[in-house]
Amino acid sequence: MKILNPLQMNDWDIKETLILVISIQLGLLGSIGLDFIGFNIPILRQLLGFIYLSFIPGVLLLRILKLHKLGDIETSMYAIGLSLSTLMFAGFSVNLIYPLLGFERPISLVPLIVTISAIMLILCILSYMVDKDFSNPSTVKVSEILSPSLLFLCLIPFLSIFGTYLVNFHHTNIILMLMIVVIAMIVLLISFDKFIPSKLYPFAIWIMTISLIWHNTLISPYLNIFDVTREYYFTKLVIDNNYWNFTLDNNYNAVLCNVILGPIYHYICNIDLTWILKIIYQFFFSFVPVGLYRIFEKRTDNKMAFVSCFLFLSIQPVYTVISSTTKQSTSEFFFALILMLLFNTVSMKKMKESFLLIVFSVSMVISHYGTSYLVLASFIFVFTLLQLQQNKMIMKKWEKINLNINKNSFYAKNSIAGKPISFNFLILFLVVTLTWYIFISSSSAFYSIVSLFNHIKNTIFTDFLDPDSSRGLYLLLRDRPSVLATIYKYFHIGIQFLISLGLLMSLFNYRRGKFESKYLFFSLYFFMLNLAAIAVSYLAVMNPSRLYHLSLFFLAPFSVFGAVIIYKLAISKILKMPWTYEHKKKSLRIFSIILIFYFLFNVGFIFEIANESFTSISISQDNFKNLGSDDDISTFYYNYMPEQDIFSAEWLSNRILDKDEAIVYATLGHGQGKASLISYGMIPPNRLRMLNDNTKTMEEGAYIYLHYVNVIENIGFDQDIKLGRPINVKMDNIFANIKNKNKIYDNNGSEILLN
Numbered sequence: 001m002k003i004l005n006p007l008q009m010n011d012w013d014i015k016e017t018l019i020l021v022i023s024i025q026l027g028l029l030g031s032i033g034l035d036f037i038g039f040n041i042p043i044l045r046q047l048l049g050f051i052y053l054s055f056i057p058g059v060l061l062l063r064i065l066k067l068h069k070l071g072d073i074e075t076s077m078y079a080i081g082l083s084l085s086t087l088m089f090a091g092f093s094v095n096l097i098y099p100l101l102g103f104e105r106p107i108s109l110v111p112l113i114v115t116i117s118a119i120m121l122i123l124c125i126l127s128y129m130v131d132k133d134f135s136n137p138s139t140v141k142v143s144e145i146l147s148p149s150l151l152f153l154c155l156i157p158f159l160s161i162f163g164t165y166l167v168n169f170h171h172t173n174i175i176l177m178l179m180i181v182v183i184a185m186i187v188l189l190i191s192f193d194k195f196i197p198s199k200l201y202p203f204a205i206w207i208m209t210i211s212l213i214w215h216n217t218l219i220s221p222y223l224n225i226f227d228v229t230r231e232y233y234f235t236k237l238v239i240d241n242n243y244w245n246f247t248l249d250n251n252y253n254a255v256l257c258n259v260i261l262g263p264i265y266h267y268i269c270n271i272d273l274t275w276i277l278k279i280i281y282q283f284f285f286s287f288v289p290v291g292l293y294r295i296f297e298k299r300t301d302n303k304m305a306f307v308s309c310f311l312f313l314s315i316q317p318v319y320t321v322i323s324s325t326t327k328q329s330t331s332e333f334f335f336a337l338i339l340m341l342l343f344n345t346v347s348m349k350k351m352k353e354s355f356l357l358i359v360f361s362v363s364m365v366i367s368h369y370g371t372s373y374l375v376l377a378s379f380i381f382v383f384t385l386l387q388l389q390q391n392k393m394i395m396k397k398w399e400k401i402n403l404n405i406n407k408n409s410f411y412a413k414n415s416i417a418g419k420p421i422s423f424n425f426l427i428l429f430l431v432v433t434l435t436w437y438i439f440i441s442s443s444s445a446f447y448s449i450v451s452l453f454n455h456i457k458n459t460i461f462t463d464f465l466d467p468d469s470s471r472g473l474y475l476l477l478r479d480r481p482s483v484l485a486t487i488y489k490y491f492h493i494g495i496q497f498l499i500s501l502g503l504l505m506s507l508f509n510y511r512r513g514k515f516e517s518k519y520l521f522f523s524l525y526f527f528m529l530n531l532a533a534i535a536v537s538y539l540a541v542m543n544p545s546r547l548y549h550l551s552l553f554f555l556a557p558f559s560v561f562g563a564v565i566i567y568k569l570a571i572s573k574i575l576k577m578p579w580t581y582e583h584k585k586k587s588l589r590i591f592s593i594i595l596i597f598y599f600l601f602n603v604g605f606i607f608e609i610a611n612e613s614f615t616s617i618s619i620s621q622d623n624f625k626n627l628g629s630d631d632d633i634s635t636f637y638y639n640y641m642p643e644q645d646i647f648s649a650e651w652l653s654n655r656i657l658d659k660d661e662a663i664v665y666a667t668l669g670h671g672q673g674k675a676s677l678i679s680y681g682m683i684p685p686n687r688l689r690m691l692n693d694n695t696k697t698m699e700e701g702a703y704i705y706l707h708y709v710n711v712i713e714n715i716g717f718d719q720d721i722k723l724g725r726p727i728n729v730k731m732d733n734i735f736a737n738i739k740n741k742n743k744i745y746d747n748n749g750s751e752i753l754l755n
Contacts, residue, residue: 225324663703693729
């Protein structure tokens with residue numbers, strides 16, 4: 001028995017597509033109407049709304065563009081990308097135009113649902129007019145859907161969701177530990193060609209990614225602590241005011257993926273903003289390694305591509321920092337789409353490809369300033385080098401130093417070379433990036449990048465390779481508290497060595513034809529950026545871990561090449577044996593096993609088993625609190641908001657009549673202490689003041705906010721200004737300074753005092 005492939009709706013008969021689209025739209029409108037009269041059907045509106053917003057506009061646009069037979073990965077990702085772009089552009093237009101027509105609350109349910117429904121109707125009409133004659137649907141066998149390997153993979157997200165539930169409400173991590181073991185088993189099975197067929201590799205990558213992300217973001221019913229707390233604040237401002245004030249002076253206010261997409265999903269799907277930021281954005285980001293798999297696969301093979309993607313998804317930033325920094329995760333999704341077009345994962349007509357490239361590039365720009373600036377610099381770098389390589393004199397010089405790079409790859413004639421970076425595209429990307437961030441949010445994001453250049457210029461010569469001043473080098477070279485932590489440190493260094501070796505040998509054309517020059521130049525750019533992030537004491541755009549994560553968009557395969565090179569040298573030089581394909585398979589298996597241990601370190605599994613050096617707030621929550629040192633406890637609360645802090649922040653928010661005038665003192669510690677106040681307290685960031693040993697005088701009427709960790713653990717958050725990292729301090733001196741203040745709130749965890 002066969003059914004229509006739901007991942008390729010753009011290949012269905014147009015009538016079947018439109019019937020499904022209209023059915024979903026009517027179902028959504030009906031569920032909204034039922035909610036309006038008080039008859040709520042659980043999950044219905046949320047599910048229909050999510051499908052309607054996330055997939056339908058993109059599917060219709062693919063039909064209008066007559067893009068068919070793209071494959072499951074490209075169709076799904078392009079459909080999601082076009083849908084999100086459509087929503088951001090539509091929401092921006094609504095916010096800009098409707099107030100001029102007398103609608104003072106443009107970002108609210110009625111204007112949004114009317115506008116989006118009208119857009120859908122127009123897209124339906126256009127798709128019928130343009131693409132009514134195409135009908136070549138792909139089908140899937142029910143037996144394949146119900147195959148043991150696919151059902152086994154589908155089990156993992158349920159382990160993640162149920163496991164976090166058990167941690168949150170029953171304080172047991174057994175299911176999450178099992179989930180981690182199962183993920184390691186999947187990698188092992190694929191490495192040894194067992195049980196999971198190659199056609200399921202992309203699905204396995206997606207399943208592992210979303211499960212790892214949710215195992216972190218679903219811990220506690222509240223937000224984790226990272227940039228997401230400020231993203232919550234500015235998105236909630238739009239929801240509360242039903243309008244986006246683009247003049248507010250803050251970088252976070254300049255990204256449409258938060259201030260427009262968040263309210264749209266909130267109003268249409270009737271989902272609380274917390275869960276939008278904890279689940280929906282992560283769903284989009286989870287497709288990034290799947291897109292990278294398609295790029296890697298065309299340049300290596302499916303097994304090497306899978307291992308490369310496993311390295312990408314196994315490092316901590318993927319399921320900690322990036323998954324709780326929704327603006328960067330969304331922009332990275334668009335970046336992956338751009339790379340899929342630039343590196344030609346599927347062929348299409350030039351005009352259609354250019355249209356998609358422009359749409360996704362603009363969407364990436366308006367999703368995150370930091371990623372946009374770094375990508376813009378990479379485009380300029382790669383474009384310049386490619387232009388130089390077209391000069392015959394330069395070619396001869398390169399030949400003299402024995403680089404011997406394949407000329408076919410230089411001139412992008414290779415079948416995998418993809419779309420070149422044109423001068424027109426470069427100028428367009430530059431203009432859009434600078435224009436958006438100069439005119440939105442009072443140029444705050446633009447000023448950030450200017451200050452970054454000034455800082456690098458002033459410090460790179462004095463800070464280079466100085467562990468006392470370099471934040472990145474500090475993270476890499478600092479002493480570790482145990483043998484296991486030291487082993488973990490050398491795992492990091494070993495992976496960096498393999499990447500360096502693989503990239504170096506590829507640049508010297510050790511594996512001729514594997515990577516075209518465009519890919520190598522991108523890789524070289526991000527490799528140098530990594531070195532700069534480690535060397536320079538402060539980087540305004542991203543911290544070193546986020547830069548390392550972003551660099552793996554290109555560098556991940558080189559770690560595999562580095563491992564294969566070492567194994568080949570051992571076989572040919574030491575054992576004096578001829579290199580065969582079987583040796584290559586064996587080298588991949590050995591490296592996969594090494595990566596499994598690296599993953600188990602990264603996710604905190606090994607530290608939890610050994611009861612030391614805890615790193616995961618998901619699986620080591622109780623051990624952090626019961627067995628951890630002061631540093632361990634403070635690390636936990638750097639990343640986790642107790643409910644006592646949420647309740648006290650909300651109480652304070654309701655008490656303050658004018659949040660723009662109130663002053664709140666707290667142990668802020670490089671931003672961690674601001675999390676509950678900014679998000680659930682909705683206190684403007686510029687009204688917060690540092691509370692530490694040096695705080696002797698305070699404004700009359702100022703509030704003093706004490707976190708759960710301050711009161712219960714006697715630990716405060718301070719900041720090492722030179723290294724730009726949080727440090728923990730004892731609260732004794734601070735308590736002595738505020739002992740005569742008036743306590744106005746106490747929930748047996750968090751306290752609030754009035755000066």
